[in-house]
Amino acid sequence: MNKIVGFLLLLCVIASGVAGICMEMYRESVPASAGSVVEVLVFPGQSAREIASEFERAGAVTSAAQLAKWMSRAGIDRKMIPGVYRVTAGRPKDVALELATIKPEVPTITILPGALFEEIAASLGREDGGISLGEALGRDENFPAALRPLLPGGNTDRTVYLAPETYAFDPGDGLADGLVRAASDMWWKLHGEYIPPKATSGDMTSLGILASIVQKEALIDSDRTIIAGVFKNRLKNDMPLQSCATVVYAWRMRGVKITTVSYNDVKIDSPFNTYIHKGLPPENIGTPSAGSWKAALRSADTDMLFFFAKADGSHVFTRTYKEHLAAQKSAAGK
Numbered sequence: 001m002n003k004i005v006g007f008l009l010l011l012c013v014i015a016s017g018v019a020g021i022c023m024e025m026y027r028e029s030v031p032a033s034a035g036s037v038v039e040v041l042v043f044p045g046q047s048a049r050e051i052a053s054e055f056e057r058a059g060a061v062t063s064a065a066q067l068a069k070w071m072s073r074a075g076i077d078r079k080m081i082p083g084v085y086r087v088t089a090g091r092p093k094d095v096a097l098e099l100a101t102i103k104p105e106v107p108t109i110t111i112l113p114g115a116l117f118e119e120i121a122a123s124l125g126r127e128d129g130g131i132s133l134g135e136a137l138g139r140d141e142n143f144p145a146a147l148r149p150l151l152p153g154g155n156t157d158r159t160v161y162l163a164p165e166t167y168a169f170d171p172g173d174g175l176a177d178g179l180v181r182a183a184s185d186m187w188w189k190l191h192g193e194y195i196p197p198k199a200t201s202g203d204m205t206s207l208g209i210l211a212s213i214v215q216k217e218a219l220i221d222s223d224r225t226i227i228a229g230v231f232k233n234r235l236k237n238d239m240p241l242q243s244c245a246t247v248v249y250a251w252r253m254r255g256v257k258i259t260t261v262s263y264n265d266v267k268i269d270s271p272f273n274t275y276i277h278k279g280l281p282p283e284n285i286g287t288p289s290a291g292s293w294k295a296a297l298r299s300a301d302t303d304m305l306f307f308f309a310k311a312d313g314s315h316v317f318t319r320t321y322k323e324h325l326a327a328q329k330s331a332a333g334k
Helices: 002-029 048-057 064-073 092-099 117-122 129-138 156-161 175-194 201-217 221-236 244-253 290-297 321-332
Strands: 037-042 083-088 108-110 166-168 306-309 315-318
Touching (some): 048 064, 064 092, 083 092, 117 156, 129 156, 129 175, 156 175, 175 290, 201 221, 201 290, 221 290, 221 306, 306 321, 315 321
Antiparallel strands (some): 037 083, 108 166
């Protein structure tokens, strides 16, 4: 009898120990953050184990190995799309099953017409965005092969070849390179066939600067080709461009934001002030839209030399300064 009792006690001890181990294993399988939503960024090219490790580091699970196992059983170990995943922290099995039913958020970057280098860099969402974008722009291989011989030497000068649009990307350290590749490919599809025969890098740089000025001068697309034609006529006639947009940019470089240009504003001593300096400014003043590039590459054949903007954003074009003054008086109701 004593042997039976002893054996039963031994079984109880063993069972208790096993239960304790199982309970401890269960507690270990559930992270302290269980029930909370955890955000995890999955990068391109990561293996299931690497992905599982990211979830473990984020506190979504306590065991990367267990999560990788359950991901394999769920059939998603080789099907994870790069992006941002938001899952409920818990047991590896539960997290794997949740991953099998959700889609990640894919990062997007929007280049707005007229955007400056600094604004595009800020859209990358990185502290070193300016460095990353500058390096990406400096890599010729990020641009279409046919465009590479026409690229300017300065990295920031190359932003004119980034077509304004919203682009979706795989996340990761190559975000800036991906943006330059996608945006320059789009630019080439839109404008590549219209590049002048035998155009040089210098020719295209000038056209890019002109397109950037047209971008800031016009609100209405139908005016852009005429404005570009006026500026080309002024350049041919050795006249200053007298672009208000370049004066606004000159003041911006001084840290002063102006929206209208006064008589005193055009006195600013800056190479971007096209009221006092003939020719094009030394570099572009923003990323041209498709309409502005179209205007620069296929400007209107016009004999107009002057224009001014009306209150509704449209422009009045004239051939002589006398006509220009008369049109301004007429528009003012004088």
